[in-house]
Amino acid sequence: MSIPNFLTLIRIVLIPWFAILLINGSFNQALWVFAGAAVTDALDGFTARWFSQKTRLGSLLDPVADKLLLSTAFISLAIMKEIPVWLSVIVISRDVVIVLGVSIFFLTQIRFEIKPTVYSKMTTVFQLLLILLVLSSGYIHFSDWIRQGLVLLTLIFTLFSGFHYIYSGLKILT
Numbered sequence: 001m002s003i004p005n006f007l008t009l010i011r012i013v014l015i016p017w018f019a020i021l022l023i024n025g026s027f028n029q030a031l032w033v034f035a036g037a038a039v040t041d042a043l044d045g046f047t048a049r050w051f052s053q054k055t056r057l058g059s060l061l062d063p064v065a066d067k068l069l070l071s072t073a074f075i076s077l078a079i080m081k082e083i084p085v086w087l088s089v090i091v092i093s094r095d096v097v098i099v100l101g102v103s104i105f106f107l108t109q110i111r112f113e114i115k116p117t118v119y120s121k122m123t124t125v126f127q128l129l130l131i132l133l134v135l136s137s138g139y140i141h142f143s144d145w146i147r148q149g150l151v152l153l154t155l156i157f158t159l160f161s162g163f164h165y166i167y168s169g170l171k172i173l174t
Contacts, residue, residue, distance in 0.1 A: 002053045004062075007044035011037045011065045015072050022076040031135035037069055038128065059114060066124070067095050073131045082134045087155060091127060094162035101169040112172055119161035126154040 014037045021030035044062060048054045071092055078088035105112050116124075130150045133142055 002048075002055055002058065003051070004044040004048040004053050005055060005058050007040045007047065008058060008061045008065050011040040011044075011069065012061075014040075015065075015068050018069070019072050019076055022073070022080070025080075027135050028138045031132070031138070034069075034073065034131065034135060041066065063114070063116075067099075070124075070127055070131070071095065074127070077131065077134055083130065084151060087151060087158075090155065091158055094123075094158050094165075097162060098165055101165065105169075105172070110172065117161065117164060117168075119157065119164050123154075123157040123161040126150065126157050130154045 014033055018030055018033045018037065021027075021033060041062075044058070048058055074083065074088040074091045077083045078085045102114070104110075133147060133150055
């Protein structure tokens with residue numbers, strides 16, 4: 001078990017704790033657990049690159065941990081009416097489309113490399129910022145226009161990166 005993989009597993013273990021805190025309305029504590037999970041994400045990537053500890057397991061586990069954490073946050077916050085339900089549906093749908101595409105490639109034995117694009121990284125940044133903004137509402141008050149602007153940017157990047165993945169996947173298939 002490499003250090004990056006161990007850090008990814010810690011992130012996965014934090015997800016149920018994060019969900020319970022959200023469901024109980026403990027946003028301040030949920031913020032700190034979410035931040036801890038985000039730190040493990042940064043550390044596992046840094047450690048894997050810096051110490052040449054990239055593994056096949058890590059390349060599969062890391063995006064799964066990220067998707068689980070973000071999906072948990074978006075679903076929970078949408079149910080709690082803290083973010084628009086429609087945005088949560090779009091975020092989750094994009095991830096489902098990506099997983100379906102990867103599954104099709106795997107089942108048809110088409111060789112491909114899983115590499116996040118600049119668009120997907122920006123999508124993740126805006127999704128994380130939106131979640132952090134909502135969770136930090138107990139500490140800092142943000143005006144509605146900042147929140148709405150972040151919702152809009154999250155929507156735009158989520159849709160654009162989703163369509164970019166579909167385009168790239170169709171290009172590989174043809």
